[in-house]
Amino acid sequence: MAQTTANSSPFEDDAPEPDAPAAPAAQASLDALDSLLDEIDEGIQTNASQFVRSFVQKGGQ
């Protein structure tokens, strides 16, 4: 007697997950970081060296 053990589509569960679109949350977060950097870029670049050097204070504890 023929055994009928085969599933109709035995490999269905083994099919690879479709590639996740490059971690959308991470990309959104990187976009937000970039837009923040866009906003501050000019201010940061203006006289950066002089601005940094002018912050000198005695040490504390």
Next chain:
Amino acid sequence: MMFGEVPAPLDVDPARRILGLETEFGLHFDTANSRAVTPEEVAGHLFHSVVEWGRSSNVFLTNGSRLYIDVGAHPEYATAETDSVTQLVAHDKAGERIVHDLVADGERRLAAAGLEGTIYLYKNNTDSAGNSYGCHENYLVRRRADFKSFAAVLLPFLVSRQVVTGAGTITRTPEGAHYSFSPRADHMWEGMSSATTRSRPMINTRDEPHAHADLYRRMHVIVGDSTMAEPTTFLKVGATDLLLRLMEARLPMQDLALANEMQAIRTIAHDLTGTSTVELADGRRMTGADLQEACLTAVREYVGDVIQPSAEVDQILDLWERGIGAVRSQDPSGVETELEWAIKHRLITRYQERLDCSLDDPRLARLEMAYHDVSPTRGLFNRLQADGQVRRIVADAAIEHAKTEPPATTRAALRGRFVSAALASGHDYTVDWVHLKISGSEPKTILLKDPFRNTDERVDELIAALES
């Protein structure tokens, strides 16, 4: 004269601990004016409004905290006594807002004195010349005779804690720049001492408990970085508190004593790969992550025992574990919205890519300063947080509340009530951590030796005297 009998100390659940943070802020006045202006002069203008209402530049606020100008003209905010880590985070963040609130008036007064410019306050640990200032942690511990050896057990933990709770920084050397875990590490000169500015120990052993001296001591930890990210501060204090609970219960712990703490803290700070090992007193070698994992494992073993399980404990252990994992796997993506060194590293790296410059470029130094700016509109940490790029521990409303209201469950509640009543009455008064005093021809002083006691009939009487 003193009045009223000092009540007996409360019998307190060992899981409760008084916690506090002291933060020294960097003060920077950016001006085109050629006249030299000293940090002391800027601090004087910044604190003018404080002196106006408090008659001193060293005051206690209605929220129980202390605000003053410390050595080196650093504005300093010391939180009130809190008794939970979450509550401490709220009060620490409130301090950033309180000092920021002084800025506009300070700038106006400087302008009136002919000095147009902008005041920046940084919650960081170093200026451009490499001077360092600190963030001190206070943990009230049960007194024991062998305090120094007790404290020594904590040193390997404190030396390696930076791989999870360091603020991260660009370190400049003659050979170029690299990113390190902790800006504070290079400024530590010994493990333990009773001095602070002279020798900069990691733990200060000066015996000033501000509490019943027969019951308590204060573990005064100086080695930590100031941190802006709430989860980082939460982990920094939370993990330390848990480890102290094991030590107070005198549970056996692996001996991790280091051969040379000063060298070890530098080795760990300057190796972002986390692979450099440091030598233990017994000759073994371990990485910073190894040392942290040994501490985490010890703590985990006693959850359900001397450490009662709670949502707060779970949160601490989870972040601690993920922080260690991030260093081991060299993948900070799992903690880059929570741990300060990783949040800042991501920001600096992204900007460096954009500028296509070397790490010692002054524009990156400028970016790092902007990160620590406490201004809610200008500061980059605050903007990242407002953008939802940093996880929160406390709600904004809790921080706003903490700006004016003391923790309800500690001595700070008594101090806060007294300060509010004294200000409303117009009486002269003096306050410190353990005293409340009405000055004048018939001075009245109360000694508050129990930091856990939040109600006291003597204080009720003192306040009634103010109101009469």
